[in-house]
Amino acid sequence: MERSEQVDGHHTAVSPAGRFIACIANNNSNNNSNNNKLRISYAHAPARSTDFTIRxxxxxxxxxxxxxxDNYIALCSPKQIEVINLDDPAHRIRLDNGTAGLGKFQCADFVGSSHLLTLWEFGRAKIWDLTTAKGTDLGDLKTIADGRPWQIRPVGASIRPVALLSRQAADDHLTVLFPTSENPLQSAKIATTDAQALSWSPDGRWIAVIDTPTAATSIHFFTPDGPFRTYPSNPSVDHFGLGIKSLAWSGDSRLIALSKFDGKVVLLNTRTFTPLAVIEHTTTIDQSSLPADQQAIIWQETVSASHDRSYISSPQPASPPLSKARASVEPSELGVAEATFNNNGSFLATRDERMLSTIWIWSMATWSAHTIITQHTNVRKMHWHPHHPDIIMFDCGEGLAYLFDASNIITPPIPIKTTVPGSPSLAWLPSTPGRKSAILAATRSAFKILYPDGPDQSSLGTSISKPKPARSRPESPVFDEGASDDSLLALLSGRKPMPEKTQPSYTERMDLETELADAKDDESERLDDTFQGKRKLHSEADEIDPLDDSQIF
Structure with missing residues (x-):
């Protein structure tokens, strides 16, 4: 296993294509100056990097x-947001919060190639067009919800719609809009009690909205035409208890896994949105009723006194260790802790809050447990490989990346040391099919890249633009909240003025020809020619100049 050199920096962020890694460079000097450097590193060669001075x-x-x-980078702080264009690093954009009348900046994220969504702590949201500095108010998003109140459509053309959840007059509203649209926003009231989160399907055909766990109808499914299905479709009048905790889509959008607070996982078919199977985590694993070749293998990790790790195969029946000695009553600590599909929907990996050290891998072909892995310590997170559907990585917070091939159940998981001090979080780097895989191990102050198949040299062809000297940089445009659109446009630096008018518009030419005709003919002829000529000119206008500037107003 090859590893990169350690790179010091915090707020590590990987570009969507997996080519670059951005972080705030740590200041190793002994003075009290701030860390005002943004470092952009190549993902497959972090030693090659470029630093940008930030304000x-x-x-x-x-x-x-x-x-x-991968062209823009947004740095968010409570008072300002700074945007850097890697194609032109000298040109910066700053969003200033002014007097903070809407509270502090809570977060910012891109919803298009050049459109930035900003969210204030009190729920107010706005989309900024970075090319024109024009802002579009979105109203109040649901910032107190447990999940994400907005999401961009996963697939589609270069301009994708954004779905948002808002709260107006004690009612939930779902809004779908294009970031580039200047039309008034149209939102629809939805029949939810208190919507918690929304989620697009990977194919972009469905929007799922999760209601509060105490609602009788837990999930609402929408299409671009409006409401489509709910789950459960016929809620019980005597509904008590907690319902759906979270949902996960399969990569092909054929299945939905609904994680419940009672420890069960309901699998729905997206054609009919009816249950196909129900998965239940039992404290005792016993598949004695199944043939021996269909029983799940159970791998259990053991750690020796010298910290050597190995796995043994446990016979059935077996009882995974419980995470807590006493049952919890907190909703966040009940039911299914995590459920995630692999990229083609053939496997589903789950964890139960009662047995956090145990990973259950379910086969979607047989609707039964495929492999069960019990770790020495609690599992923190599971990650399927972005392209290899059988490879899963899980993180136990011990500085080790465990890799397991679900297609080869006779081989136990393989622990890989990250050699990063502390307890780094692990994640696969985004990649395209055919490229070598890589793992990001990041802490709050440093990161390192692990290469299971070696570094991918083909990804180093893309260059990072070098920043120009500070004296040659133009003044950064500032988008000040509270200023009018006209003043925002005036603050943009680098915009070219309107080109000088070199010839009269079509409307002016038509008026000039009419006046010349009026001067030559008598009054009766002028009256007849006026009507006939204008009909002819109007018919020719669509053919000659359909986008004439006079038609804009």
């Missing part, structure tokens, strides 16, 4: 966001 103090940066095309 925001590094200690104030709360998050870093990339645009979908």
């Amino acid at each position: 925001l103090p590094g200690k104030d940066v709360s998050s870093i966001r990339w645009s979908r095309n």
Whole structure:
């Protein structure tokens, strides 16, 4: 296993294509100056990097966001948001919160190639067009919900719609809009008690809205035409208890896994939105009723006194260790802790809150347990490989990346040391089919890249633009909240003035020809020619100049 050199920096953010990694460079000097450097590194060669000077103090940066095309980077702080264009690093854009009448900036994220969504702490939201500095108010989003109140459509053309959840007059509303649209926003009232989150299907055909766990109808499914299905479709009048906790779509959008607070997972078919199977995590694993070749293999990790790790195959029946000695009554600690599909929907990996050290891998072909892995410590997160459907990685918070091939159940998981001090979080780097895989191991102050198949040299062809000297940089445009659109447009630097008018518009030419005709003919002839000539000119206008500037107003 090859590993990169450690790179010091915080707020690590990987570009959507997996080519670059951005972070705020740590200041190793002994003075009290702030860390005002943004470092962009190659994902497959972090030692190759470029630093950009930023105006925001590094200690104030709360998050870093990339645009979908890897061109823009947004640095968010409570008072300001700074946007850097990697194609032209000298040109910066700053969004100033002014007097903070809407509260602090809570977050910012890109919803298009050049459109930035900003959200204030009190729920107010706005989409900014970075090319024109024009802002579109979105109203009040549901910031107190447990899940994400907005999401961009996963697939589609270069311009994709955004779905948002808002709360107006004690009613939930679902809004779908295009970031580039200047038309008034149209939102629809939805029949939810208190919507918690929304989620697009991977194919972009459905929008699922999760209601509060105490609602009789837990999930609402929508299409672009409006409401489509609900689950359960016939809720009980005597509904008590908690319902759906979260949902997960399969990569092909054929299945939905609904995680419940009672520890069950309901699998729905997206054609009819009816249950196909119900998965239940039992404290005792016993598949004695199944043939021996259909029983799930159970791998259990053991750690010796010298910290050597190995796996043994446990016979059935077996009882995974419980995570807590006493049952919890907190909703966040009940039911299914995590459920995630692999990229083609053939496997589903789950964890139960009662047995956090145990991973259950279910086969969607047989609707039964395929492999069960019990770790020495609690599992923190599971990650399926972005392209290899059988490879899963899980993180137990011990600085080890465990890799397991679900297609080869006779081989136990393989632990890989990250050699990063502390307890790094692990994630696969985004990649395209054919490229080598890589794992990001990041802490709050440093990161390192692991290469299971070696570094991918083909990804180093893309260059990072070098920043120009500070004296040659133009003044950064500022989008000040509270200023009018006209003043925002005037603040943009680098915009070219309107070109000088070199010839009269078509309307002016028509008026000039009419006046010349009036001067030559008598009054009766002028009256007849006026009507006939204008009919002819109007008919020719659509053919000659359908986008004439006079038609804009």
